[in-house]
Amino acid sequence: MGGGQSNTMSNFGHRLGVAFRDIAADVARYWPRALITFLAGAVVLVLIRYPFFEQSILGEPDRDMMTTAFRLRTDVFIGKGDPVLLIDIDNATIAQTAARTLAPGREPSASAPRGLIADLLQYVLAAPGGRGAKVVMLDVDVAAPTKGDEEGEAKLRKAFADWAANPQAPTLVISREAFPPELVGGTGSVPVLPTSDYDDIISKAPNIYWGEVKALTDINGVAQEMLPYECVQTQGHVEPLFASAILAYGSLQNGRIPPKAPVREWMEGASAYCRAHPDVQIQHGEAIDFHLSLPRNEAGQVWPSLPKDWPGYRVCGRDTDPAVFRHLSAGDIQQAGPDASHDILCQRLVVIGGTNWVANDFLQSPLHEMPGALVLANSTRGLQISNGGLKEIPLIFQLMTLAVISVTITITFTLSKRARRTYREHRRAGSGWVRELVLLPLNPVVLNLAVAFIAHWLGVGLMLVALHVGYFGFLSGPAVGSALAETIQDFTDERI
Amino acid sequence: MNGSDHKHILLGALALLLPATVAHACPGVGVIIRIDGKPQDVVIMRSEGGGPRAPVARPRVLEVLCEGDTIRAQNGTAVTLSLDGAPTVKVTGAQAYTVGARRGGATLASNAYRNVSDHLLPDMKRQPWDVRLRGPGRELGFALPTLADGHQDLTPGPRNLLVRLDGGVGAYKVAIASDAGAVLAQASGATPEIVLTGLNLAPGAYVIKATDSSGAAVEAHVAVVADKPPISVDYAGMTDAEVQAAAVAADLARDHSDTWSLEAEQVLASAPANGLDRESVYELIESYSPA
Numbered sequence: 001m002g003g004g005q006s007n008t009m010s011n012f013g014h015r016l017g018v019a020f021r022d023i024a025a026d027v028a029r030y031w032p033r034a035l036i037t038f039l040a041g042a043v044v045l046v047l048i049r050y051p052f053f054e055q056s057i058l059g060e061p062d063r064d065m066m067t068t069a070f071r072l073r074t075d076v077f078i079g080k081g082d083p084v085l086l087i088d089i090d091n092a093t094i095a096q097t098a099a100r101t102l103a104p105g106r107e108p109s110a111s112a113p114r115g116l117i118a119d120l121l122q123y124v125l126a127a128p129g130g131r132g133a134k135v136v137m138l139d140v141d142v143a144a145p146t147k148g149d150e151e152g153e154a155k156l157r158k159a160f161a162d163w164a165a166n167p168q169a170p171t172l173v174i175s176r177e178a179f180p181p182e183l184v185g186g187t188g189s190v191p192v193l194p195t196s197d198y199d200d201i202i203s204k205a206p207n208i209y210w211g212e213v214k215a216l217t218d219i220n221g222v223a224q225e226m227l228p229y230e231c232v233q234t235q236g237h238v239e240p241l242f243a244s245a246i247l248a249y250g251s252l253q254n255g256r257i258p259p260k261a262p263v264r265e266w267m268e269g270a271s272a273y274c275r276a277h278p279d280v281q282i283q284h285g286e287a288i289d290f291h292l293s294l295p296r297n298e299a300g301q302v303w304p305s306l307p308k309d310w311p312g313y314r315v316c317g318r319d320t321d322p323a324v325f326r327h328l329s330a331g332d333i334q335q336a337g338p339d340a341s342h343d344i345l346c347q348r349l350v351v352i353g354g355t356n357w358v359a360n361d362f363l364q365s366p367l368h369e370m371p372g373a374l375v376l377a378n379s380t381r382g383l384q385i386s387n388g389g390l391k392e393i394p395l396i397f398q399l400m401t402l403a404v405i406s407v408t409i410t411i412t413f414t415l416s417k418r419a420r421r422t423y424r425e426h427r428r429a430g431s432g433w434v435r436e437l438v439l440l441p442l443n444p445v446v447l448n449l450a451v452a453f454i455a456h457w458l459g460v461g462l463m464l465v466a467l468h469v470g471y472f473g474f475l476s477g478p479a480v481g482s483a484l485a486e487t488i489q490d491f492t493d494e495r496i
Numbered sequence: 497m498n499g500s501d502h503k504h505i506l507l508g509a510l511a512l513l514l515p516a517t518v519a520h521a522c523p524g525v526g527v528i529i530r531i532d533g534k535p536q537d538v539v540i541m542r543s544e545g546g547g548p549r550a551p552v553a554r555p556r557v558l559e560v561l562c563e564g565d566t567i568r569a570q571n572g573t574a575v576t577l578s579l580d581g582a583p584t585v586k587v588t589g590a591q592a593y594t595v596g597a598r599r600g601g602a603t604l605a606s607n608a609y610r611n612v613s614d615h616l617l618p619d620m621k622r623q624p625w626d627v628r629l630r631g632p633g634r635e636l637g638f639a640l641p642t643l644a645d646g647h648q649d650l651t652p653g654p655r656n657l658l659v660r661l662d663g664g665v666g667a668y669k670v671a672i673a674s675d676a677g678a679v680l681a682q683a684s685g686a687t688p689e690i691v692l693t694g695l696n697l698a699p700g701a702y703v704i705k706a707t708d709s710s711g712a713a714v715e716a717h718v719a720v721v722a723d724k725p726p727i728s729v730d731y732a733g734m735t736d737a738e739v740q741a742a743a744v745a746a747d748l749a750r751d752h753s754d755t756w757s758l759e760a761e762q763v764l765a766s767a768p769a770n771g772l773d774r775e776s777v778y779e780l781i782e783s784y785s786p787a
Contacts, residue, residue: 071611075602091783095750104728104747297779300635300663302581302601305523319544321524321560323580328558332529332578336557339535343560344527 022418030414033489038406040485041478045402048474049392051284055218061476063218065456067366069463070290074367075303077468078291078324079385082134082252082349083306084377086294086327087120089140089354093331110359112140114152118159119334120352121172125159127342129168130315135251137244137380138174139213139353139361139373143196153197160198164205170350171251173244174202175376176210178232186233189279193234193241211244215363215375216285223363223370225285226379228266231274238278240270243286245379252349252384261388262286287390289382289467292325293367294374296355301327312347320346325377351377386470393466393473401462401475406482409451413486416442444490448483455479522562525598526579531557533573541566565595574645583637583662586645599635636664636712639688640757640782643704646717648758651724654696657681657704658765660778661688664708675701691765718758725756727763741767742777753784 047053048062089112097116098108117140124133146153163169178191186192193210202208212230215223229240246263257264266286273282294301303325306312313320321344328344330352353373354361361372370378383389420442440446459475466472522544531538540552542565549566552559561567561577567587569575574588581600587593638644639660650657659670670690671682680702681692690706697720705715728747734740741764749760760781764774 068611072604072607074607076604076607092785095784099750104730104750105743300579300581300583300600302598304601319522319524319560319562321527323524326527328527328529328578333558335530339556341527341556341558341560344558 030410033486034407034410036489037410037482037486038403041402041406041482042399044481045398045474045478046395048477049395054474055284058477061452061456061480062459062474063224065459065463065476066472067222068460069467070366072460073464073467074291074293075301077464078304078307079381079468080307080309081381081384082312082347083310083321083323084292084325084381085133085344085348085350086325086373086377087330087333087350087352088327088373089116089330089352089356089359091356092329093334094356094358096331108358109146111144111146112354112359114142114146114149114156116152116330116334117142117352118152118155120330121156121159121163123333123336123340123342124345124350125162125166125169126338127345131342131346132168133170133345133350134312134347135170135248135380136172136350136352137211137248137376138172139244139351139376141175141177142198143176143194157198157201160201160205160208164201164208167207169207171248172208173211173247173251174208175213175244176241178212178230178241181233188233190231190233190238193232209247210241211247212241213244213372213376215288216283217364221364223288223365223375225287227282227285228263229270229274230281231278238274240274242267242270243379245376245383246286248349248380249383249388252380258388260391262391263383263388286379286383287472288365288375288379289386289390289470290365290367290378291382291385292374292378294325294327294355294371295368296362296371316343316346349377349380386467388470390467390470390472393471398473398475398478401473402478402482405455405458405475405479406486409479409482409486412447412451413444413490416444416447417490444487448487451483452476452480455483523598524560525563525595526561526577526582528555528557528559528561528575529578529584530576531555531573532575533569533571537570537573538575539568539570541568561595563595563597566592567595568592582635583644584641588645636668636706636708636710636714637662638706638714638716639778640761642753642757642785643716643718644714645754647754648716648718649721649723649725649755650697650702650718650759650762652697652699652720652722654694655762656766657692657695658761659690659692659704659706660761660782661690661706661708664688664712665710666708668706668708670704670706673703673705675703725759726752736770738764738767738770738772742772742774746777746780749781749784757781757784 044058048059053059054062093116094108097113098106102108117138121136121138124136127133142156163172176193178193181188181190181192184192184194202210212227214227214230216225216227218224226243226245228246229242231238232241234241246266249263250257250267257267263286292303303323305322306324326344333340351373353371353376355371355373362369363372363375364370365375420439456476456479459479462475463472522542528538535555535557538555540555540561541549542552542562543549552565561579567575567577569587569589574586577585577587577593577595579585579595580598582596585593639662640648642648657672661668661670666686666688667684668686668688668690669682669684670692671679672692672695673679680697681695683690683692699720699722702718702720703715704718705713707713725748727744731740731743731747734743745760745764748763749757761778764777764781
C-alpha cells in the first residue's frame with residue numbers, strides 16, 4: 001500500500017513537472033505573440049491620447065470607463081474644495097414673479113428679473129465681514145435685454161455699483177455670451193461681446209469680471225469639457241474671455257494656482273492664442289470633473305458633509321452648515337428680508353442660476369441631464385479638487401499597467417488553449433454539443449469578452465483612485481485592443 | 497509625476513476607504529426658509545454637544561437647523577423648513593416638530609447599484625428590495641405640499657378623490673376618515689396616485705392618511721365646505737374638455753394655492769381623458785405655493 005502511494009505521488013510530481021515545462025516552453029514560444037498583443041494595446045493607447053481618436057469610436061470604452069467612475073463617486077467622494085450654495089431661480093421663483101407681473105396664462109420671460117438678481121446680490125453683500133461668500137458666480141447673461149424692466153435694471157445697476165465700491169465684497173463672476181459679428185452689427189469673423197447696460201460700472205470694478213460658460217460635448221452630445229476661453233471682440237480689440245469657472249477657481253485659490261496645473265497653461269497661453277488664431281475656437285478644452293449631482297425635478301436630495309479639514313471651519317465655526325452642497329430657491333431668499341441669517345453663505349462658492357423650465361438651461365452630462373448652474377459648480381469645484389484641472393497619468397505608467405494586463409491576457413489564452421487541447425484529447429467520444437458547451441468558457445471570443453469586461457472594471461477602480469488625486473488615464477480601449485490582437489493570433493495558431 | 501504624486505495616489509486610495517467627515521456640535525440638516533408671522537414666536541430648542549436643551553436666541557429666516565432641534569411656532573405664526581432628504585415641512589400651532597437626522601445620502605454601493613440598474617432595468621419601479629439596495633430615497637409625503645398645511649378645502653357631495661403621493665416606497669395605501677375617526681374609504685396601489693372612489697362628503701373636517709410599505713405615514717386635515725371654488729369662466733369656450741379642465745385647474749391653483757389646490761387636481765382628474773399629459777399639469781398645480 002505504501003509503495004502504491006509512493007508511486008501515485010511520484011506520478012503526480014512527474015506530471016506536474018511536465019506541465020510546468022510545457023508552459024515554460026509555451027511562454028518561450030509565445031513571447032513574440034505576447035509582444036504583439038502588448039504592442040497592439042500600446043498603439044491604441046498612444047493614439048487614444050489625441051483628442052481626434054479619443055472622441056472617435058476608439059475612445060468609447062474609455063469614455064464609458066470615465067463616466068462609470070464619475071457616476072460611482074458622485075455625491076460620495078467630494079474632495080477638498082469649498083462648499084457650494086446654489087441660489088436657484090427655480091419654477092417657484094418664476095411663478096412668484098409671474099403672479100405679480102403677468103396676466104394668468106401668459107408665458108413668463110426667459111430672462112431672470114433684474115430686480116430679483118439685485119436683491120440676491122444685496123443679500124450676499126450684506127453678510128458680516130469675513131463670514132460672507134468666497135466667490136459669487138452669476139449664471140445669468142445680464143446683457144440680454146429686459147424690455148419694460150427699467151425699475152429692475154436700475155436696482156441691478158445700484159447693486160453692481162455697491163458691489164464695486166465695497167472692498168469687502170467677494171469676487172463676482174458674471175456669465176456672458178459672445179455672438180457672431182453679423183448678429184450684432186459687427187464686422188470680421190471673431191465673435192463679438194455685445195455691450196451691456198452695466199459696462200461702465202463693471203469695467204471699472206476691481207472685483208467683478210465677465211466670463212463665458214460654454215461646454216464642449218462629445219460625439220453623443222454629452223458635456224465633457226469646458227471651453228477655457230474664447231477670443232472675443234470687445235471695445236474695438238480682440239481679447240480672451242475666460243471661462244467663469246477658471247476665473248472663480250483663481251479667486252477661490254487667491255491666485256495661488258499650482259505651477260503645472262492645466263488651468264495655468266490655458267491662462268498663460270490665451271493672449272498669444274487670440275493674437276495668432278482669433279477666429280478659431282478651441283476644439284478640446286478642460287475636462288470637467290463631475291462629482292455633484294442635481295437631476296431635473298429632484299427634491300429632497302442629500303449631499304455629503306464637508307471633510308473635517310475644510311479651512312472654512314476656522315472662520316465659520318464648527319456649527320456652520322456642514323453640507324458640501326445646498327440648494328435654495330431664489331424666491332425664498334428674496335423674501336427672507338434684511339434680518340435673514342447669512343450663515344449659509346460663509347466661505348461658500350455661491351452660484352446664482354436657474355433650474356426653471358422657462359430658461360430651460362439644462363445640459364446632458366455624464367451623470368444625468370444637469371442644470372447649467374450645476375455644470376458651472378462642478379467645473380469650478382472640480383478644478384479645486386483636482387488642483388487646477390485633471391492631468392493625464394504619464395504614458396510610462398499607463399504602458400506599465402497595460403503590460404501587466406496584456407501579459408495576463410497572453411497567459412490566460414495560452415492556458416485556455418492547453419485546457420482546450422487536453423479536453424479534446426480526453427473526451428473525443430463525447431457528443432458534440434456537450435463538448436462545445438464545456439469548452440464555451442475557453443472559447444477565445446468568450447475569453448476576449450471576459451478579459452475586456454475585467455479590464456474595464458479594473459480600469460474603473462484605478463480611475464476612481466486617480467480622479468481622487470486629480471489624474472486620469474486610459475486602459476479599457478487599449479485592453480480591448482490587446483485582447484483582440486491575442487484572439488486573432490489564437491485563431492491563426494489554431495488554423496496552422 | 498514625482499514622488500509626491502505617488503504619495504498622493506496612495507493617500508487617495510486610502511482616502512477612498514476612510515470616512516472623513518467631522519463630528520459637529522450641531523449637525524446641520526436644513527434651513528428655515530420662511531417665517532409667516534413674528535420671528536420671536538418661533539421657538540427652537542437645541543442641545544449643543546450633548547448638553548441640556550436651550551432655546552436658540554433670535555431664530556431667523558435662512559437659519560441653519562440642526563439634527564434634534566425641536567421647533568414650535570406660537571401665536572398663529574408658521575415656519576417653513578427645507579430639510580435634507582425630506583419634503584418641505586410647515587410647522588404651525590402648538591405641535592412641536594423635531595428635526596430628524598440627515599438620511600438618504602449616496603454611497604459607493606448605492607451608486608454602483610444605481611449605475612447597473614439604470615443600464616439593465618431603466619424602467620424598474622422602486623420596490624422595497626430595490627430601496628434596500630439603493631439606499632433610502634425621499635420620505636413619504638403628499639405631492640401637493642400645501643396639503644400637509646391643513647388648509648385645503650373640498651366641495652361636498654358624491655365624488656372620487658385623487659390623492660397624489662411623493663417619495664416613500666410602494667405599495668401605498670390611502671384612507672379618508674371623518675374627524676371622529678370613522679374611515680369613509682380607503683384604497684391601495686403600487687403607484688403613488690391613489691383614487692378613493694364612491695365618496696359622498698358632507699361639510700365638515702376630514703383626515704387623509706397615507707402609508708407606504710416601509711411603514712411611513714403622513715396625514716393631512718382637509719375641510720369640506722359649502723362654498724364653491726372661484727373657478728374662472730375665461731376658459732369656457734375651449735372645445736377640448738380635458739384641456740379646458742387643465743386650464744381651469746391650473747388657474748384655480750395659481751390664484752388660490754393655499755385653499756383650492758387639492759380641488760383643482762380633482763377638477764382635472766374628473767375630466768374625460770383625451771391624450772393630455774396630465775402629469776405635467778398636476779406638477780404645475782403642485783408647484784404653486786401661497787404668496
